[in-house]
Amino acid sequence: MESKKLNIITNVLSAKKLKITHQRIVVYQAVMETNKHPSAEQVFERIKDNNPSISLATVYKTLETFVENELINKVSSPGGTMRYDAKRKHHNHIYITNTNEILDYEDEELSKILMNYLNKKKFSNLNITDIKLQIKGEKVNPSKGISIT
Amino acid sequence: MESKKLNIITNVLSAKKLKITHQRIVVYQAVMETNKHPSAEQVFERIKDNNPSISLATVYKTLETFVENELINKVSSPGGTMRYDAKRKHHNHIYITNTNEILDYEDEELSKILMNYLNKKKFSNLNITDIKLQIKGEKVNPSKGISIT
DNA sequence: CTCCAAATAAGAATTATTATTATTTAGTAA
DNA sequence: TTACTAAATAATAATAATTCTTATTTGGAG
Ligand SMILES: [Mn+2]
Ligand SMILES: [Mn+2]
Ligand SMILES: [Zn+2]
Ligand SMILES: [Zn+2]
Numbered sequence: 001m002e003s004k005k006l007n008i009i010t011n012v013l014s015a016k017k018l019k020i021t022h023q024r025i026v027v028y029q030a031v032m033e034t035n036k037h038p039s040a041e042q043v044f045e046r047i048k049d050n051n052p053s054i055s056l057a058t059v060y061k062t063l064e065t066f067v068e069n070e071l072i073n074k075v076s077s078p079g080g081t082m083r084y085d086a087k088r089k090h091h092n093h094i095y096i097t098n099t100n101e102i103l104d105y106e107d108e109e110l111s112k113i114l115m116n117y118l119n120k121k122k123f124s125n126l127n128i129t130d131i132k133l134q135i136k137g138e139k140v141n142p143s144k145g146i147s148i149t
Numbered sequence: 150m151e152s153k154k155l156n157i158i159t160n161v162l163s164a165k166k167l168k169i170t171h172q173r174i175v176v177y178q179a180v181m182e183t184n185k186h187p188s189a190e191q192v193f194e195r196i197k198d199n200n201p202s203i204s205l206a207t208v209y210k211t212l213e214t215f216v217e218n219e220l221i222n223k224v225s226s227p228g229g230t231m232r233y234d235a236k237r238k239h240h241n242h243i244y245i246t247n248t249n250e251i252l253d254y255e256d257e258e259l260s261k262i263l264m265n266y267l268n269k270k271k272f273s274n275l276n277i278t279d280i281k282l283q284i285k286g287e288k289v290n291p292s293k294g295i296s297i298t
Numbered sequence: 299c300t301c302c303a304a305a306t307a308a309g310a311a312t313t314a315t316t317a318t319t320a321t322t323t324a325g326t327a328a
Numbered sequence: 329t330t331a332c333t334a335a336a337t338a339a340t341a342a343t344a345a346t347t348c349t350t351a352t353t354t355g356g357a358g
Pocket of ligand 3: 103
């Protein structure tokens with residue numbers, strides 16, 4: 001249960017040769033247990049009650065460390081602030097402009113279509129590292145969710 | 150020539166019922182005459198020598214006004230700062246991470262493929278305002294350009 | 299021309315993020 | 329175990345990007 005999850009995290013950190021610290025564990029957990037693409041500030045808010053001595057700067061630095069080690073992703077948002085994403089599998093994002101939410105939009109078929117189309121193109125002098133669709137929109141009813149068929 | 154361009158700008162501003170000010174004219178020109186997606190600071194840098202009394206805050210405010218009036222677009226970048234885009238026709242962006250450049254990638258065929266694919270999907274409670282492909286990559290040779298076949 | 303709502307300049311304030319530095323600690327090895 | 333040390337952290341200052349405030353100016357309507 002609790003100890004098993006903790007064990008998984010220590011394994012992940014060890015595999016990247018990162019020191020296992022309490023701060024890294026709680027930041028990692030906080031990012032992993034949500035799909036809301038939190039900002040550094042939001043990660044800090046989520047963990048600070050149970051970890052009163054943790055510093056916001058440490059949260060920023062820890063998240064950066066995770067990004068550098070490819071444990072999480074960093075994504076810019078139309079609101080301007082950087083958000084962090086636990087999902088490592090390739091996926092697209094829907095930016096909800098009236099709520100600042102970022103939703104995942106995973107679509108295997110679409111990814112294949114894009115791959116297939118872009119592979120025919122030749123981009124000289126360019127090393128492509130990522131290709132994703134960015135959908136922007138607003139919730140008609142901000143208090144309700146969005147479903148996709 | 151000069152006066153003709155000026156005339157076009159005054160017409161554009163008039164059509165949006167915006168007061169025609171010197172500041173708006175030079176900011177509009179600065180954004181229009183480049184495809185480099187400048188930041189507010191970069192727009193300010195470009196115009197300040199010929200307009201020593203213009204204020205950076207005015208540049209910010211003026212760009213926002215243009216965005217609200219749909220004369221230009223605002224786009225977030227992986228570097229975190231907001232950039233402004235004169236091109237109003239639908240197009241995609243290539244973010245060059247090692248030079249902070251934003252390149253336009255216009256592709257009618259791709260746009261159609263995406264439109265076509267996404268129109269089959271039903272997004273409930275979501276009002277889609279924009280769909281674009283975001284390509285991220287790095288220049289192999291940062292001092293050279295990129296060409297696409 | 300006069301007038302005034304709107305725009306601007308200047309600078310303060312805010313927000314997001316990064317840098318600095320003294321202190322603490324995880325992991326290593328005696 | 330304990331001692332050591334490089335790395336991590338806390339606290340806070342600094343910076344960067346953007347927005348706000350307010351006194352002054354001005355475009356354009358009448
Ligand atoms: Mn910033
Ligand atoms: Mn910002
Ligand atoms: Zn995501
Ligand atoms: Zn563009």
